[in-house]
Amino acid sequence: MKKRKAICIAVLFSGTAFSQVGINTTKPQQVFHIDGIKNNPVTGVPTLPQQADDFVVTAEGRIGAGMIDPTQKLDVDGKVRIRNTEFLTGTHVPLYVDENGVVGRSNALESEIAFFTSNATVNYGIAGANNGDEQIVPVNAADSSLNNIAVSVPSVGQVRIGVGGVYMISASVSPRLNFADDGDGYAYIAFNVDVSADGGTTWQSVSGGRPVFPRLGAGLIRAYSYTVPTIIRTLNVNDLIRLKFYRTKQGSGTTAVLQGSSFNSVALGSSYGAPTYTLSITKL
Structure with missing residues (x-):
């Protein structure tokens, strides 16, 4: 003892x-x-x-x-192993590791996005639309419902990138077509997302497609919709983005022939819950 x-x-x-x-x-x-x-x-x-x-x-x-x-x-200093952990009842806050190896919570990251949309009806000149001229979707600064990536609208229909980086671009349009009683009864219309790196002098189509819309009745306005395929692309400061559509042609040059039926009127407009257009620009 x-x-x-x-x-x-x-x-x-x-x-x-x-x-x-x-x-x-x-x-x-x-x-x-x-x-x-x-x-x-x-x-x-x-x-x-x-x-x-x-x-x-x-x-x-x-x-x-x-x-x-x-x-x-x-x-x-070294590897860490945790065995036989219990299941949690919730996953409210994730854990992160910083550049020094310190583990902790982080403030929720705000999505970096600019989103434009409108429900206003936009009418287009019938002569140019029937001719296959490019028709620009009139994106306005007032149509922005969210913008925290410093994009701007220097002129109607053109969106300017404020911060360089990798972006995901999505878009949709809702055409309202009044078919004439001619052609094969279909509308052949291409929709594109264009990018310009020289202030709008030249444009490059980076996404798009050509849907075919059926004529459901001559002389009647019918609502349609199309979603442009989403793309991921590197953009630089001052690059411009626009949406356009046009009636397509068969062939090229002076021998090109307009496809499908012509129109009595062409417009973009909201219908059945779909807005006139949407343009989403997300910085990744």
């Missing part, structure tokens, strides 16, 4: 006198320090390889594994 009391007193006295406890080391670096394989030097600070088997607890309550100077509540 006297021997046990002496050991306890000795441990308590050493902890009080030196405020540090070392196991397998005579020179603890923190309040509590274990040197796993007894490879720390008698003098000086252990090297990084020597710290690899160490475990410490600091006066601030920080724990270090594989290192002796933890900067977080739990600081591990």
Whole structure:
């Protein structure tokens, strides 16, 4: 009994006198320090390889594994494994790892997007539409319901990129067609997303398609809709984006022949819940 009391007193006295406890080391670096394989030097600070088997607890309550100077509540130098975790009832906040390896929560990232839409009816000149001339969808700054990526509308129908990067572009249109009683009873109309890198002097179609709309009755206005295929593209500052459509032709040059039936009127307009147009520009 006297021997046990002496050991306890000795441990308590050493902890009080030196405020540090070392196991397998005579020179603890923190309040509590274990040197796993007894490879720390008698003098000086252990090297990084020597710290690899160490475990410490600091006066601030920080724990270090594989290192002796933890900067977080739990600081591990090496791989971490967690076994047999329980399922959570919710996944409200995700965890992230920063460039220093610190694990924590992050503020929710706001989507970087500009979204334009309108329900207004837009009428087009019938001569140009029947001729196959390009018709521009009149995107307006006032049509923007969300814009946190600094895009602008320098002129109606043109959207300017404010920040360079990789973008996802989506669009839809809702044509309203009044067919004439001629041709084969179908409308052949191409819809495109165009990009200009020189201020609108030249344009390149980067997405689109040519749907075929049937005539459901001559002299009657019918509502149709089309969604342009989504694309991902790198855009630079001041690049321009526009939406256009046009009646297509068979062949090229002076021998090209307009396809399908002609129209009494051509418009874009909302119908059955579909807006006149949408243009979504998302920075990835």
